[in-house]
Amino acid sequence: MKTKPQTFKHVSYLWDEEKAASLGDDEVALLIYRSNILGADLRITNYGGGNTSCKTMEKDPLTGKAVEVMWIKGSGGDIGTLTKAGLAGLYVDKLRSLEGVYRGIAHEDEMVGLFNHCIYDLDSKAPSIDTPLHAFLPFKHIDHLHPDAAIAIAASKEGEKITQELFEGQIAWVPWQRPGFDLGLQLRDALEANPGIRGIMLGGHGLFTWGDTAHECYTNSLEVIEKASAFLEENYGKKRPVFGGKKTKALDPAQRKDQAAKIAPLLRGLASSYNRMVGTFNDSETVLQFINSHDLTKLAPLGTSCPDHFLRTKIAPLVLDIPADQELSDLSALKSHIEKLFAQYREGYKDYYEKHKRSNSPAMRDPNPVIILWPGVGMFSYAKDKQTSRVASEFYINAINVMRGAEAVSEYVSLPLQEAFDIEYWLLEEAKLQRMPKEKPLSRKVALITGSAGGIGKAIADKFAAEGACVVLTDIDGDRLDKARKDFGKDAAIAVKLDVLDNDTIAQAYAAACLAFGGVDIIVNCAGLAISKPLPETTEADWDLLNDVLVKGQFKVSQAGVAVMRAQGLGGDIINIASKNALVSGPNNVAYGTAKAAQVHMSRLLAAELGPDKIRVNVVNPDAVIEGSKIWEGKWAEGRAKAYGVTVEELPAFYAKRTLMNEIISTEDIANGVFAFVGGILSKSTGNILNVDGGVAAAFVR
Template sequence: MTNETVASLIARSNRLGADKRNTNYAGGNTSAKGTERDPVTGEDVELLWVKGSGGDLGTLAEKGLAVLRLDRMRALVDVYPGLDREDEMVAAFDYCLHGKGGAAPSIDTAMHGLVDAAHVDHLHPDSGIAIATAADGEKLTADIFGDKVVWVPWRRPGFQLGLDIAEIKKQNPQAIGCILGGHGITSWGETAEESEANSLHIIRTAEEYIAANGRENPFGAAKAGFGALGEGERRAKAAALAPVIRGLASADKPQVGHFTDSAEVLDFLGSERLDELAALGTSCPDHFLRTKVKPMVLDLPADASIEDAKARLGELHAAYREDYAAYYNRYADGASPAMRGADPAIVLVPGVGMFSFGKDKQTARVAGEFYVNAINVMRGAEAISTYAPIDEREKFRIEYWALEEAKLARMPKPKPLATRIALVTGAASGIGKAIAERLAAEGACVVIADLDLEKAQAVAAEIGSTDVAVGVRADVTNEDEVEAAINEAVLAFGGLDLVVNNAGLSLSKSLLETTVKDWDLQHNVMAKGSFLVSRAAARVLIDQEMGGDVVYISSKNSVFAGPNNIAYSATKADQAHQVRLLAAELGEHGVKVNGINPDGVVRGSGIFAGGWGAKRAAVYGVEEEDLGKFYAQRTLLKREVLPENVANAVFALCSADLSHTTGLHIPVDAGVAAAFLR
């Protein structure tokens, strides 16, 4: 059962974390001290509950807290070996843990345990970091807060910083908190309410001071030709450039992307001082650990042609990698971890917006959010002073910190399709839905494309958040809608790796009953539709230079001649040959093209539920509810084919195990001898 101290800590943390003016995602930590009965001795023991490593305040739950015995934690002061060996103290926290479960203690645990206050908040508010990164931050702190808030010169997070703040609290009994140079704020209180109020007082007071005293246009005047394009033109250009940018950002390892064209980003990108300030990089450790030491900035005006922008991006990327390698080599020593990669995490395109990248969509999105925080920090610092982030050597020490390397090593192994972005047509039901669900379960980001937007969005919501799946409308017979759907996919996740041509329908009629309208409808949806989707996707895949997969859900009917089925079977044969043609054409770009030939999938199928099942049952002289059993009995394995069986085959084709397979059709029909491939 959650005790009152823990409950109030979680409630306070969630309130503070819900407002991004107070702290960034997964940034900062909160704590509370209290007593609980020790089940071994039966005596009360004083404990510290503190947000653990990697958690987020806004969504913090009890399992995200580390719980430590305060007597043991405070005893660490007596064995502290000094600043040169302070990293050893993180491992010592494990010997102070109380009970089992809970989160791993973070590097900031000492700050919370050693400060003599029942409740402590450490936060990364934009307004507080603006003061912390101002060239005259110490003077500003005194001018703004008097003696209620104390300035702490930059020190890397760790045990010594905890000792420093504890001493400041002791020497300044009137103080409610401090500004940590280059970093953020820490505040405290004897009650949860007091600590929260003190945190908000520091944050809001800093905001009000900057608003009242800051100069206009801290980024300088608007730069001619670099202002924001209109929304439609801006997003179209973003969609055209995104695959190229993602490919560049994935030179070392594949990345997922996120696009941001918020007002604060566009304002920064259109300013005279963009290049100067961007080169300074971010300051707060939480910021630059996710955004890298500095962004890559396209130095062309907003109206530069797509081709010119693509060419220049390639040149800038090569220069960025050289510059990052030089940065690494300046500060690395024999004990430094190997360079993790030299590609940018943030790419800024004036007039268009910001592209951010990470190992998954959430990481990419959060990297973008952190850079927006950094923009706000730079604006605040420049409004009242001069932006002066921590120096490059300190950034390197944190980026390549052994503790950070150990944290990365503890991350779970990525799923097989991690970083891959998939678009599945006709995915709001049946086979398409099963494919989308399987790809997402294997780690892919999935775009659910369907004629019915509401159903597409509902399926996406079932699969997960917008960091995992999004729903888009796509009439695959309409060239403009197909292009729009591909663009939405690219803007949602940065690019595209895997396309499944699944959208389809069928009309069961004999030759003489089949009308031209019937013929055109089926060929438009499946033959023409697959062509339009594959063509639009191929442009993205080629621009990315990352390879990819195109999968056609064809049918055993592409090679098997059945009765009363001429239009459907003919268009499936068209799709089957598209597989061979595109495999031959796209192979030079590393794109694999394969097909799957299912037998009739009755259960869960939108096609069969729409009347096709009844007509096929009539052709074979069975009841409609028995059609699946009928199909099963005519197979060699006597098994009914389900949507999940088709989804399994799609996953196999797109997995690393079949990396050398293209131009193949896989039967998923439980064995129909007449449909054997020859």
């Protein structure tokens, strides 16, 4: 049967009839499709939030009989990116039979282990805590979502009354309770007490909706969310201005970003006192409306309501009490004040932990804030990687939307602190954290690489991203840079055009790094060029160009980067890509070799100066890396071939044969050499030179 497209104002109707038809009667495929399009709209549910399921009849592999199986998003998954591998498939009758061994709400956690005895599909993802919430409802397709509009009603003081009146009894109400087996029984009881309803509102938490088909479930969910959204919209500003009206005037966009970029490294350093963090900055209109309002001081300390919100953002943010236009040219004057704010936050978090911990609670986690609000400027979020900090930012925006809606129609109510603590330090949540894969060596690190649109620089960027780093690609060639950026994921990299001789573009690149990631931990000076000429043919322009780009460029980029690193107070790495020619005297190479030698000695000087800041400075010396290099596209290759009496085509083999190992050097080899310095095993090495040249005896440092 053909579905009828619908129009919604507050949510996106993304159902594609042709796509759905191509899936035929495969209900599991339709579940995945429905989940993905629901997760594509952050107004419907946030990353990793909510759950979806369907029930099908399958052949029992042991008895050959038809059995009902529930397919549900597994633990820790995200409906927007859900695949078959992310589902758990469980026998419905076995799940429901667990009621016979359920010992009550004090024994909730032991039920999760019993879910494994109900698994039908042996390739299942670990079943989530939401499994019984779906199992005890009879519907074939079920959505459990966290739409801002629904949670705004669910988190309001008069939420139950509003739900009853707005939906005319078609949406039942179940008061707040932590997800688990008992809540599943309560959903069943709510349905039995209210036959014919189309959904259930979970107090302070979210929404359950359903349907006989994937499409009916999808449209039912959208219709309920649309109705809730329209109701909130009608009430914004009706009783009083949104969030009590504006208290602080926002700076203009350029000023906001300038202030944020300047302070971000300082905030990142303080937020990283337990573990290094990666940041995200957001100054959207939603954020500004909240942080600039009169109600900020009332609502921010209350914390969030939905469990997914505070698990990602902590129970409450840190609010900076400094003017938006504070002079930031010298952060040292401001640092002591912000350090006190962080200290107060950590003490408050420790007090929250001590007052609410149970006898078996996990040890206290990092007490630093995840969300930092600066009225007039914007919101900063800090987490273990870019994706997590970006998602934390998105979740706090969800929380802002919830508070705005709840205050418009009633009064916002956050979870009691004990309830919040019991979820944050839930043993099942701790077990999930312990199952997380081991972090990669460059996780939590941010690297800015000059000349990284191709050749050696691009290979270094690829290596760093593969090892977990956030990468700032920079290059003077904008078109080549744009092309290189496409090779990296959404959260892995940004691309900024940079001329190493232009102070403005250098500053812009570091500002972009601070806004996107919070700062910089690794600087790789890789930008370069080469000119090979005999002494009589080497012009003053040749000399100036080589020494400007290679020497002055390294100086400028390092100088600006060190300022960011010092503001963070986390140490760091500078890796300078020099050359075998810095150590070996070759023919027709006076300007290039001199510049490369200057790069190496500058590295030693910086290592000596920056050691007390825990900033390591090391050198990687490549030789004859022809692969992907723009240097070899021009006259440099012709000049080197002429110097050695071979053709350009013979150069790779010529260079390989003159090495002790008889090896051609690739860009990947150089990237591995750079990684050796920054990957953790040489964390106490500075002022060193690593030759990656296949073995050139004349280049031996000692």
